[in-house]
Amino acid sequence: MTHLKGRRAIVTGSNSGIGLGIAEALAAAGADVVLNSFTDAAEDHALAADMAKRHGVAVTYIQADMSKADQCRSLIERAGGCDILVNNAGIQYVAKIEEFPVEKWDAIIAINMSSAFHCTAAALSGMYAKGWGRVVNVASAHGLTASPFKSAYVAAKHGVVGLTKVTALEAAGKGITCNAICPGYVLTPIVEKQIPDQMKTHNMDRETVIKEVMLARQPSGEFATTEQVGGIAAFLCSAAADQITGTTISVDGGWTAL
Ligand code: NAD
Numbered sequence: 515m516t517h518l519k520g521r522r523a524i525v526t527g528s529n530s531g532i533g534l535g536i537a538e539a540l541a542a543a544g545a546d547v548v549l550n551s552f553t554d555a556a557e558d559h560a561l562a563a564d565m566a567k568r569h570g571v572a573v574t575y576i577q578a579d580m581s582k583a584d585q586c587r588s589l590i591e592r593a594g595g596c597d598i599l600v601n602n603a604g605i606q607y608v609a610k611i612e613e614f615p616v617e618k619w620d621a622i623i624a625i626n627m628s629s630a631f632h633c634t635a636a637a638l639s640g641m642y643a644k645g646w647g648r649v650v651n652v653a654s655a656h657g658l659t660a661s662p663f664k665s666a667y668v669a670a671k672h673g674v675v676g677l678t679k680v681t682a683l684e685a686a687g688k689g690i691t692c693n694a695i696c697p698g699y700v701l702t703p704i705v706e707k708q709i710p711d712q713m714k715t716h717n718m719d720r721e722t723v724i725k726e727v728m729l730a731r732q733p734s735g736e737f738a739t740t741e742q743v744g745g746i747a748a749f750l751c752s753a754a755a756d757q758i759t760g761t762t763i764s765v766d767g768g769w770t771a772l
Pocket of ligand 1: 526553604625652697699701
C-alpha cells in the first residue's frame with residue numbers, strides 16, 4: 515500500500531510510543547517522514563535511518579522542543595513544509611488541582627495543546643498552495659471526557675479537539691482535512707510513567723491500578739496498540755477519508771460509549 519508516495523509527513527514527538535507507531539504506518543504507506551523529539555540522541559537518528567531502510571522512503575530526524583512556540587514553527591520550516599502534519603507530542607502529570615504544580619500545568623498546555631496550534635499555523639499555507647493536506651491531531655479519550663487528577667491534560671486535550679474543529683472549518687473545501695484521534699489507554703512510556711503516580715494516589719499495586727483504574731474505563735479490557743492508532747492515521751490520510759473532517763475518531767475499546 516503506497517497511497518502516500520510523494521507526500522511528506524511531519525510527526526511531532528515521534529521517537530517513541532504512538533508518534534512512532536504513526537510514523538511507521540505513514541512510512542509503510544509510502545510517505546517520506548520527519549521524526550521529531552527534543553532529545554537529539556544518536557538513537558533518534560538511528561531510528562530514522564532504520565525506518566528509511568525498511569520502507570524505502572526518506573526519513574529524517576529534526577530536534578525541536580514542542581514547549582516553545584518558535585521551535586514548533588521552525589520545525590515546519592526546517593522540514594521544508596509538509597503535506598501531512600501529525601500533532602502528537604505530549605506529556606502527562608497526575609495530581610489534585612490544589613496541589614498541581616504551576617510549571618507542570620504550563621508545560622502540559624504548551625506541549626499537548628499550543629504546539630498543535632503553532633505547527634498547524636506554520637504548515638497550513640504550504641498545504642493551501644498545494645490544494646492538499648492532512649492535519650491529524652492526537653487528542654485522547656480525555657479530549658471527550660474527564661478523569662480526576664488530570665486537570666491540565668484534560669483541559670489541553672479538550673482544547674485540541676476544539677482546535678481540530680476550527681482548523682477543519684477554515685480549511686474546508688480546500689483539499690485539506692483536520693481530525694483528531696482519541697485513543698483510550700495505549701501501553702506506551704507515557705502510560706508506564708503514570709503507573710507509579712496512580713499507585714501512590716490510589717494506594718494500589720501495579721496490577722490493580724492497570725485493571726481497576728486504567729482498564730476499568732476501557733470496556734474491551736485491553737490496551738489499544740500503537741499499530742492500531744497508526745492504521746487510523748494512515749486511513750485519515752487516504753482518499754477514502756477526503757470528506758472526513760472536523761471530527762474525532764475514538765480508539766478506546768468502548769470507553770466513551772459508557
Ligand atoms: P510517549 O511518552 O511514548 O511519547 C511522547 C512523545 O512526545 C515522545 O516522542 C517524546 O519525545 C515527545 N515529547 C515530549 N515532550 C516533548 C517536547 N517538549 N518536544 C518534543 N517532543 C516531546 O507517549 P505516547 O503515549 O506515545 O503519547 C503520544 C501522544 O498520545 C500524546 O499526545 C498523548 O497525550 C497521546 N495519548 C496517549 C495515550 C496512551 O494511553 N498512551 C492515550 C491517549 C492519548
